[in-house]
Amino acid sequence: MTPLPSTAGDLPVLLPFRVSRTRARFTLGPVRAWLLGAWLAGLVLVMPALAQGPDAVLSPLQVILRWAPLLLTGFAFNVAISLVAMLLGTGAGVGLGLALVSEGPILRRVAWGLTQFFRNVPWLVLLFFVMFLVPFQVTVFGLRVPLPDWIKATVGFALPVMANVAEIVRGAVRSVPATQWEAAESLAFTRRQTLFRIILPQCLKRMLPPWMNVYALIAMATVQASIVGVTEMLTLTAQVHAAEGGRPELFAPLYGFALLCFFLYCYPIDRLTARLERRFETA
Amino acid sequence: MSRVPPADRPIVQVLDVHKAFGEAEVLKGISFDVRRGEVVCIIGPSGSGKSTLIRCINALVPVTSGTIRVDGIEVVDPKIDKLALRRKVGMVFQQYNLFPHKTALENVMMAPIHVLGQDKREVEVRARALLAKVRLAGKEAAYPGEMSGGQQQRVAIARSLAMRPEVMLFDEVTAALDPETVKEVLVTIRELAEEGMTCLLVTHEMNFAREVADHVYFTDRGVIVEHGPPETLFSSAVDPRTRRFLSQVL
Numbered sequence: 034m035t036p037l038p039s040t041a042g043d044l045p046v047l048l049p050f051r052v053s054r055t056r057a058r059f060t061l062g063p064v065r066a067w068l069l070g071a072w073l074a075g076l077v078l079v080m081p082a083l084a085q086g087p088d089a090v091l092s093p094l095q096v097i098l099r100w101a102p103l104l105l106t107g108f109a110f111n112v113a114i115s116l117v118a119m120l121l122g123t124g125a126g127v128g129l130g131l132a133l134v135s136e137g138p139i140l141r142r143v144a145w146g147l148t149q150f151f152r153n154v155p156w157l158v159l160l161f162f163v164m165f166l167v168p169f170q171v172t173v174f175g176l177r178v179p180l181p182d183w184i185k186a187t188v189g190f191a192l193p194v195m196a197n198v199a200e201i202v203r204g205a206v207r208s209v210p211a212t213q214w215e216a217a218e219s220l221a222f223t224r225r226q227t228l229f230r231i232i233l234p235q236c237l238k239r240m241l242p243p244w245m246n247v248y249a250l251i252a253m254a255t256v257q258a259s260i261v262g263v264t265e266m267l268t269l270t271a272q273v274h275a276a277e278g279g280r281p282e283l284f285a286p287l288y289g290f291a292l293l294c295f296f297l298y299c300y301p302i303d304r305l306t307a308r309l310e311r312r313f314e315t316a
Numbered sequence: 317m318s319r320v321p322p323a324d325r326p327i328v329q330v331l332d333v334h335k336a337f338g339e340a341e342v343l344k345g346i347s348f349d350v351r352r353g354e355v356v357c358i359i360g361p362s363g364s365g366k367s368t369l370i371r372c373i374n375a376l377v378p379v380t381s382g383t384i385r386v387d388g389i390e391v392v393d394p395k396i397d398k399l400a401l402r403r404k405v406g407m408v409f410q411q412y413n414l415f416p417h418k419t420a421l422e423n424v425m426m427a428p429i430h431v432l433g434q435d436k437r438e439v440e441v442r443a444r445a446l447l448a449k450v451r452l453a454g455k456e457a458a459y460p461g462e463m464s465g466g467q468q469q470r471v472a473i474a475r476s477l478a479m480r481p482e483v484m485l486f487d488e489v490t491a492a493l494d495p496e497t498v499k500e501v502l503v504t505i506r507e508l509a510e511e512g513m514t515c516l517l518v519t520h521e522m523n524f525a526r527e528v529a530d531h532v533y534f535t536d537r538g539v540i541v542e543h544g545p546p547e548t549l550f551s552s553a554v555d556p557r558t559r560r561f562l563s564q565v566l
Contacts, residue, residue: 216413219374220427220479221402230430234417 091277093286100273101290107266108294110183114265115252118187122194122251123244129195130202136224144199151196156189157257163189164261183265186258190251197247204243205236242310249302253295266291327352327483327514328373333382335368342368344538345382350483350516355509357525357546358518360535361561366518367410369535370485373516374405387482403432406476410488412468414460420447420471421456424478432479439478446474450504466497470504477508484508486517522565526550534558 091099132144151159163185170179209232217227259267270291277283326349335343342365350356358366371377373384375391375398384391389401414423424443428434447456450470460468469489476484486505490498502524509515509528519525525532526546533543534553542549542558550566553559 212409212411212413213415215376216409216415218376218398219402219405219407219409220475221399221431222427223399226430230426231415235415 090280093283096273096277096283097286097290100287104266104269104273104290105294107264107269108291108298110265111255111258111295112252112298114183114187114190114255114258114263115248118190118194118251118255119248121187121191123198125191125195126198127202129199130206131228133199133203134206134228148196148199148203151192152200154193156193156254157260159192160186160189160257160261163192182261182263183258186255186261186263189261190254190258194247194251198244201240201243201247205240206232208239209235238313242306242313245302245306245309249299249306252299252302256291256295266294325352326350327387328516329383329385330369330373331383331385333369333372333384334380335365335372335377336380342538343372343379346535346538346540348533348540348543350514352482352514353512354530355515355528356517357529357532358516358535359520359522359525359532359561360541364535365538366535367487370407370487370516370518373483373485374402374407376407399431403479404482405485406479406481406483407485408469408472408476408487408489410491412460412465412472412492414468414471414475416460419457419459420452420463420474423460423471424475427475428478443474443478446477447471449477449507450474451500464497465493466500469493469497469501473501473504473508483514483516486515486519488518488520490519490521520565522550522562534561536561 097104129144129148132140133148135141135144164182167180167185167188169181170177172178206228213231213235214227217231222231255265256267258265259271262268270287274283274287328350330349331347333343333346334341346365346369348356358369360366368377372379373386373391375396379392382392386401387404389404390396391401414420415426418426421440421443424446425436425439428439428442429436444453444456447453450473452467452470452474455463455467455471458467460471463471472489473484489505490501493501498521502521505515505517506524506528517525517529529546531543532546532549534541534549534555534557536557542553542555549558550562553562
């Protein structure tokens with residue numbers, strides 16, 4: 034390629050932007066990832082502390098150490114929301130996925146519509162809908178059951194999980210050759226028996242990696258709950274920041290700590306997913 | 317050969333069966349009977365509708381018109397109890413179609429336990445005996461992926477027999493096998509035939525058809541061109557299409 038003639042008056046934005054096509058082959062093993070994470074943590078936490086010196090105000094590291102129990106409680110809450118959302122979403126998603134491969138055309142269409150809808154809308158908008166459409170309490174047999182915000186948020190996250198799990202189930206069932214259905218039919222198995230005893234056991238393994246993938250995504254998405262007023266890690270981080278006087282130099286360490294927690298939680302899941310994928314490919 | 321002579325009463329009756337997939341008419345009026353204890357082979361060039369025909373008999377493929385009766389069950393009746401039909405009719409496929417997540421023994425045991433609701437221990441005794449019968453004693457714990465094609469096909473035969481069917485359908489069961497394993501599967505089928513099992517085979521094994529069949533049907537482009545006992549059909553076929561086909565494969 035010949036370099037474009039450049040004149041002094043050119044704005045940089047007008048210059049051609051080139052992206053190198055080479056992709057680094059370097060991948061992080063879980064141990065190295067933890068080391069890298071720890072190093073980054075040190076950088077984020079200690080460097081400003083060194084820069085600042087031992088003045089009257091707490092250093093960022095001290096601030097983090099002081100608030101870590103609270104922040105980690107918040108993180109545990111994010112994890113709890115993600116686990117419950119995954120549980121609910123998987124239960125509903127398996128049902129929806131089976132409806133997607135059912136023989137009833139009406140049921141199949143309805144399930145298809147639901148799946149497509151919840152797969153193709155932003156999670157945050159879904160969350161808003163659930164937060165504002167579901168009442169703060171329901172009355173069941175004269176008993177008032179309060180619905181706290183975090184439960185509503187969990188339902189909001191369970192909906193996209195449901196649609197994605199349904200699609201995973203559908204894809205896995207369809208990936209089993211039709212001859213397996215034929216063989217089961219010719220042995221007088223009912224459709225239900227064929228599905229549960231012959232088809233699904235064969236695709237459980239195939240469903241595991243994409244399912245874990247959905248989990249990692251939903252775990253990271255739980256911070257969106259802070260936008261609709263659920264007190265989780267991100268909300269707490271903002272509150273801690275405010276409590277420490279909103280000092281600008283605390284911003285990066287505090288939010289860096291939140292990033293780190295999510296990274297150290299999700300990265301191993303991601304690696305494990307990739308490993309399972311490779312193993313099932315060769316198996 | 318000490319064959320039980322076939323009874324006179326047909327167990328499978330096929331009458332003027334037509335089958336079309338969209339515009340393409342695959343079966344154009346097929347009629348034949350299989351009597352109890354009889355071994356019937358269907359031969360013919362690829363694409364002559366043989367596999368479709370055999371799938372119509374256990375209602376895996378619905379017919380367009382015509383009647384099929386299996387041991388008193390009207391197969392083309394829209395309210396047919398397909399499960400009752402399929403308990404009477406065993407089927408073995410070209411690609412074996414064993415359940416890959418189950419061992420050989422489990423493959424044989426599944427249907428009697430879950431479909432017929434039989435006692436697990438009793439089924440296991442029978443399944444082990446069936447595997448021994450198809451010369452696979454010792455392979456009970458092997459998974460399909462660990463067995464040769466011929467071994468898998470014999471497990472598939474044992475799996476069908478475990479349902480104690482009245483009729484066995486074989487759909488080109490040796491077509492996907494290595495030449496050296498074809499024989500072991502054919503020996504198994506021959507033994508079944510000698511015990512009096514009613515067998516309907518779609519096959520390319522002309523020597524097998526000649527030796528084992530009571531009656532051979534030659535089909536081409538959706539019709540039965542010619543049929544008769546193997547000694548007649550193979551040595552003195554009348555129709556030029558039959559003669560041409562036989563000269564190519566014999």
